Amino acid sequence: MELTINDITCTFTPGQTILEVATAHGIFIPTLCHLPNCTPTGACRICVVEVRGARTLVASCAAPAAEGMIVGTDSDRVLRARKTILRLMLDSGNHDCLLCPAAGDCVLQSLAFRYGVGTGTFGRPKPRHRPETGNPFIVRDFSKCILCGRCVQACNEVQVNEAIDYGYRGAATKIVAGCDSTLGESDCVFCGECLQVCPVGALSIHDARGKARLCETRPVRTTCPYCGVGCQMDVHVKDGRIQHVLGAMDGHNEGSLCVKGRFALDFTAHPERLRAPLIRRDGELVPAGWDEALDLVASRLLALREEHGPRSLGFLASARCTNEENYLFQKLARCMGTNNVDHCARLCHASSLEALVQAFGSASPTNVMADVVNAEVILVTGSNTTETHPVFSSRIKRAARSGATLVVADPREIGLTRHADLWLRPRPGTDIAWINGLMHVILSEGLENRDFIDRRTEGSEELREALAVYTPAYVQTATGIPAADLVRAARLYARAGAATILYCMGITQHTCGTDTVLALANLAMLCGQVGRPGAGINPLRGQNNVQGSCDMGGLPGVLPGYGRVDDDAALGRIEGLWKMSLSKTPGLTATEMFASPELRAMYIMGENPALSDADASHAQARLAALDFLVVQDIFLTETARLADVVLPAASALEKDGTFTNTDRRVQRVRAAVPCPGEALPDWRILNLLGPRLGVPMGYDRPEEIMREIALAAPIYGGIDYRRIRREGIVWPCPDQAHPGTPILHRETFPRGLGRFIPTHPQAPAEVPDEMYPFVLGTGRVLEHYHTGTMTRKSEGLNRIVPECFVEMNQEDAARLGIAHGRRVRVASRRGEISVRAEVTDRVARGHLFIPFHFAEAAANVLTNPALDPLARIPEFKVCAVRVIPE
Structure with missing residues (x-):
């Protein structure tokens, strides 16, 4: 269709607004309240235009374009209206541009300059508001607020946190948090979306006067170093320090x-950063030079290999590198002759790797995160997504607001349950029973996808026989989920045109984790919910580069690109590339390394197993007993304190390279x-160490390493720095002409036919008894990350969540005489x-939850090291404990 703007013929599609058409054709219309992808409000009126035949000016952000419409964007009438609006805004607040931290990046300031508008026209009294500063991140100055509403839309429609809204009426109207409380007292989670979209200086970062203004900084596009969502960000720097961080509008986030x-990127400048190599002398870690430290590492590793063989050496790679x-x-x-190389995937998604390879032939997430918008039903289980993958959780919440049916299965009340159509609350450790129950209902009601089963799977009859006993009544007894809810969930999932399964460590960190993931794979294949937009099964990666660390061969049984170490063809390709003879014997897993007396030395890069391993006291003792321990990290972590040599590394903000997120x-x-002091990027340290160990390296920059990766891992064959300069590519991408693969298994599975593998419930390795009557589960909180190596160096995050706590049910607390906030053991x-008690109904009776970020109260001192027999992953999510008031 066509319309005319300023005598220019513009084409458009039905549904577009005048503003969208103008923007698409390079025609400027000013905006203040407009926020892309949100409901247009027309609140600020600065975008008014003149439409021939209309009696009044119309807000172009809200007015739909129409065939034959004639629009003027800069007529005298329009310009007079805009200037009047700008004068009203300027006179309504304290817009002291010379001192405002938003100066140079303020839309109101820019428009005032563009249209030649000043203050003082209306002589209105200036509002008297004292800026709100009672939180560590965001300052609210109501005297600068123009009530455009962008912050409200960002909070409610984009992040769906629903912490702020308009309050009061008329001249008293303001943006309020909660019942007009401070941000710190409200439900605000300090995502900063409001800060990024504010067009004036009403919202600014805390201590803005001590930072450079945004317009004075240099932006660097990079990838967030925290969870597996892999958000793209523009880090604004000046004088070698991070000043501001903005989300990249053109990134997938x-x-x-x-x-x-x-x-929380301020950890990069923390005074405790490692700045020089450390060597243990007379029991103390003391500074040393790089040559001395690397020579010592090489000589000790070579000597131990010579004396005890290559399998005496263990290597832990890093999902943060x-x-x-x-x-x-x-x-x-x-x-060096060993496949004893593993990383933290062993503690999070090893069971996904085992199960999905058995079922599909590939263990990676099947769909990209953005594809959740195409799902009619979203089943989230074992994932506290709002706290562990918060930006992705906003996608899920937006999908639910737009009509998708959200089903949450979790023993604990999590953020997504507030948005769910149905919450299944199983007892911990009973997931296989309720998943099998869903499939029993689907089969008994004939809701399975028979065509998909016949064409693309094998083993369906064995599955049908195995599921016969999982009636809704049986599942209710076994799990506590009401039979009617189970039936409803089964029908919702099976009848959906497209349904996706999202899961995380609440499913995998069990002794039966592999079997539980197999049950989810069975469910997806039974309904044909694989290989299509909106239909898939997606393990959410917990750390920023768990997926990439696996892809690179950071596992004891596979090479880069997932060729097995005992596969002659895969091994031969790597041997030819490296010009080295390699071992065909699969190595020890990380958990096996800590149990094996054969292991005499470890080289740990960017991991902190002294806190992250189950039964952490045993892990610490094992590390201390090694003949030689090398730790390469950015801080003197709990693991590094036990080392013989500590090598100072660069953080993700101080080096070049790539991460692979949960999308692949x-x-x-x-x-x-x-880098601080003498610290070096990890690749440079390895580049220097390799020749000392007889391993050829010789790379000048990370781009050269990626070129070799493309040869070593066929799934990365078409990826290079040029192609991912602005936007990443989703593997498999076998050659330079390939666009990437957002959805896996469209036509076939890597193993050919998908395989149904029946599984049955198993009791946790440790169940409550009279001595230890509670079931403990562990996990994360929004404000901290993993073992706290980075986030606990952030003053702001520590102000919000300063210490460890245990969530316990109100009835349990009353029975034990424990008040909210009291310390307990x-x-x-x-x-x-020893932790602080948080009395809540988020956990059911008999259940406890403790986050594992706090070294002074390490939850993993309590957890059970019992292993899944296939994946060798510990049972972090269920162990028996007791609570004693202090």
Whole structure:
């Protein structure tokens, strides 16, 4: 269709607004309240235009374009209206541009300059508001607020946190948090979306006067170093320091960030950063030079290999390091003759790897995160998505608001349950029973996808027989889920045109984790919910580069690109590339390394197993007992304190490379600030160490390493830095002409036919008894990350969540005489910790929850090291404990 704007013929599609048409054709119309992808409000009226035949000016952001419409955007009438509006806005607040931290980046300031408008026209009294500063991140200055409503839309429609809204009426109207409380007292999660979209200086970062203004900084596009969502961000720097962080509007996160990504990159400048190599002398770690430290590492590792053999050496790669660094790290291990290389995927998604390879032939997420918009039903289980993957959780919440049916299965009340159509609340450790129950209902009511089963799977009859006993009544007894809710969930999932399963560590971190993931794969195949838009099964990656670390071969049984170490063809390709002879014997997993007396030395890059491993006291003792321990990290972590040599590394903000997020999307990482002191990027350290160990390296920059990765891992064959300069590519991408693969298994599975593998419930390795009557589960909170190595160096995050706590049900607390906030001791068969009690109904009776970020009250002192027999992953999510008031 066509309309005319300023005598220019413009084409458009029905549904577009005048503003959208003008923008698409390069015609400027000013905006203040307009926020893309949100409901237009026309609140500010600065975007008014003249439409021939209309009696009044119309707000172009809200007015739909129409065939034959004639529009003027800069007539005298329009310009007079805009100037009047600008004068009213300027006179309504304290717009002291000379002192405002938004100066140079303020839309109101820019428009006032563009249209030659000043203050004082109406002589209105200036509002008297004292800026709100009672939180560590965002300052609210109501005297500068123009009531455009962008912050409200950002909070309610984009992030769907619903923490702020308009309050009061008339001249008293203001933006309020909660019942007009402060942000710190409200439900605000400090994602900073409001801060990023504010067009004036009403919202600014805390301590803005101590930072450079945005217009004075240099932006560096990079990838967030926290969770597996892999948000793209523009890090604004000046004088070698990070000043501001903005979400990249053209990234797959569409400009959104969470509190950690936006406000918790200050760890890079923390005074406790490692700045020089450390060597243990007379029991103390003391500074040393790089040559001395690397020579010592090489001589000790070579001597131990000579004395005890290659399998005496263990290597832990890192989900926090780049693909290039993990590739070099596993290359170093394998060229030294051992496949004893693993990383933290062993503690999070090892069961996904085992199960999905058995069922599909590939263990990776099947669909990109953006594809959730195409799902009619979203089943989230074992994932506290709002706290562990907050930006992705906003996609889920938006999908639910737009009509998708959200089903949440979790023993604990999580943020998504507030948005769910149905909440299934199973008892911990009973997931296989309710998943089998869903399939029983689907089969008994004939809701399975017979065509998909016949064409693309095998083993369906064995599955049908195995599911006969899982009636809704049986599942209700076994799990506590009401039979009617189970039936409803089964019908919703099976009848959906497209349904997706999202899961995380609440499913995988069990002794039966592999079997539970197999049950989810069975459910997806039974209904044909694989290989289509909106239909898939997606394990959400917990750390920023868990996916990439696996892709690079940071696992004991597979090479880069997932060729098995005992496969002659895969091994031969790597041997030819490296010009080295390699071992065909699969190595020890991370958990096996800590149990094996054969292991005499470890090289740990960017991991903190002294806190992250189950039964952490045993892990610490095992590390201390090694003949030689090398730790490469950015801080002197709990693990590094036990080391013989500590090598200072660069953080993700100080080096170049790539991360691969939970989409399988390979994205650039770029250095924004310099390394502190003598610290070096991990790839440079490995590049220096390799020749000392007889391992060829010789790389000048990470781009060269990626070129080698493309040869070593066929799934990365078409990926290079040029192609991912602005936007990442989703593997598999076998050649330069390939666009990437957002959806896996469209026509076939890597193993050919998908395989149904029946599984049955198994009791946790440890169940409550009279001595230890509570079931403990562990996990994360929004404000902290993993073992706290980075986030606990952030002053703002520590102000919000300063210490460890235990969530316990109100009835349990009353029975034990425990008041909210009281300190208690939580004890298991392995140890005890002292924490603050948080009395809540988020957990059911008999259940407890403790986050694992806090070294002074390490939850993993309590957790059970019992392993899944296939994946060798510990049972973090269920152990028996007792609570003693202090």
